[in-house]
Amino acid sequence: MKHLIHGLKNQLGRHCYYSSITNLLKFSGYDICEGEVFILFGGLEMSYDQTIGILDLTVKDKLPIDQYDNITFELKYTEFKKSKMYMNKILNTILDDRIVIIAIKNKYLNYNHVYQESGEYLHFILMYGFDEENDLAYVADTFMLDSSGDSSMYMGPMPLKNITEGLGAYGYLQDAKNIRFDRNKIFCSLKEEFNKFLLTGMECSRDFTYYRGNHAISMYSKRIFYEYTKHCNLEEACFNTIYDLKFGVMLPLIDYFIEIMEIYNIFNKNLLKNDLLLLKQKWHDYFILLLKIGFAKDNAKIMNNARLHIEDLLVLQNTVFSKIKLCMECETVKERNYV
Structure with missing residues (x-):
C-alpha cells in the first residue's frame, strides 16, 4: 500500500522538535511561529543537575491543556519490542491524512551521515507518507546540521524499516483544523x-x-x-x-x-x-x-x-x-x- 499526504511545506527551523511542531501546526492551518511554539511547549523549562553534570533540555510532550484545549497533541514514547504495533498506528494515522511527528535514533537517518555517526540520540522529523511495497517512508526533516555546523533540511524518501527499527516516539494533532488562536x-x-x-x-x-x-x-x-x-x-x-x-x-x-x-x-x-x-x-x-x-x-x-x-x-x-x-x-x- 502507498499513501502520500500532499501540501506540506517544509520550512527550515532552528531546532528539530520545535520546527517540526511548527510545520505540523502550519500545515493544519495555524498561524504560529517557531519561537511561540518553543515557549508554549515548555522550551524555557530547562534545568541543570550539578550532581551529575547534565543540562536537561528534554522536550515537553504537550501544550498546557487548560489554556489550549482546542488542540490535542501528545508525544508517545515507544518500546522497541512493540515497534511494529506503533508503526501500524503511524501508518493508519497517515492513511487518515494526519502527518505524524516521529523521533528516530540518529543512526537510522540514512540521508545524513553526520547524524548517523552520533548513534542513539533522538532526532525529530515529520512523516507524511509511505510505500510499503518499496519499503519507503516519506519524511520532512526541518532542521539538521552538517559537519561544519550549518543547518539544512531534507524532504523525501528513506527506508521504512529504518523508521520501524529506530522509532523512539511519535505524535500527531487530533482535533479539527483552522481553530483560531487567541x-x-x-x-x-x-x-x-x-x-x-x-x-x-x-x-x-x-x-x-x-x-x-x-x-x-x-x-x-x-x-x-x-x-x-x-x-x-x-x-x-x-x-x-x-x-x-x-x-x-x-x-x-x-x-x-x-x-x-x-x-x-x-x-x-x-x-x-x-x-x-x-x-x-x-x-x-x-x-x-x-x-x-x-x-x-x-x-x-x-x-x-x-x-x-x-x-x-x-x-x-x-x-x-x-x-x-x-x-x-x-x-x-x-x-x-x-x-
Whole structure:
C-alpha cells in the first residue's frame, strides 16, 4: 500500500522538535511561529543537575491543556519490542491524512551521515507518507546540521524499516483544523513562561543541587572552571558545553526572541534586536574560547580569558533579558489574525 499526504511545506527551523511542531501546526492551518511554539511547549523549562553534570533540555510532550484545549497533541514514547504495533498506528494515522511527528535514533537517518555517526540520540522529523511495497517512508526533516555546523533540511524518501527499527516516539494533532488562536492568551503565556525562566533558581538537598531556567544556563556555562573533573575530562566538558548551549539553548533562544519581537511589535524592538545580536556574538566568541581550551595543551591563559568572558557575558545577558521582561510588561497586544 502507498499513501502520500500532499501540501506540506517544509520550512527550515532552528531546532528539530520545535520546527517540526511548527510545520505540523502550519500545515493544519495555524498561524504560529517557531519561537511561540518553543515557549508554549515548555522550551524555557530547562534545568541543570550539578550532581551529575547534565543540562536537561528534554522536550515537553504537550501544550498546557487548560489554556489550549482546542488542540490535542501528545508525544508517545515507544518500546522497541512493540515497534511494529506503533508503526501500524503511524501508518493508519497517515492513511487518515494526519502527518505524524516521529523521533528516530540518529543512526537510522540514512540521508545524513553526520547524524548517523552520533548513534542513539533522538532526532525529530515529520512523516507524511509511505510505500510499503518499496519499503519507503516519506519524511520532512526541518532542521539538521552538517559537519561544519550549518543547518539544512531534507524532504523525501528513506527506508521504512529504518523508521520501524529506530522509532523512539511519535505524535500527531487530533482535533479539527483552522481553530483560531487567541493572541492575547498566547502573549500572556509568553510573559508568564519568561518570568518563570528568569525567577527560578536553585534547589538543594543532601543528594543533589538543581538549577532551573536562566540560572541553569549560567551555572552550566561556567562548569568547566569548577566541576568538570567530577564527570568527564576537560576536552569532553568543553565540547559538550558547546553542543548543549550552541545548538540546544542559547542560539535558538536568541533567534526565537528576535522572531517574537518582530511578530508582536514589542516596544524598542530595534534596540533590543541589536542587544540580542550582540549577545549572540558574545556566545559565539565564548564557544571559540572553549574550542581553544579543548584543543590546547597549555590552556591556563585561555581558561582565564574564558572565565572573564563568560562572567561579562552573563551580566550582559541578564541586562538584555531584564529589558525584554520590561518591554513585555509594557506591551499592548494588537490584533493579529490567527486562522
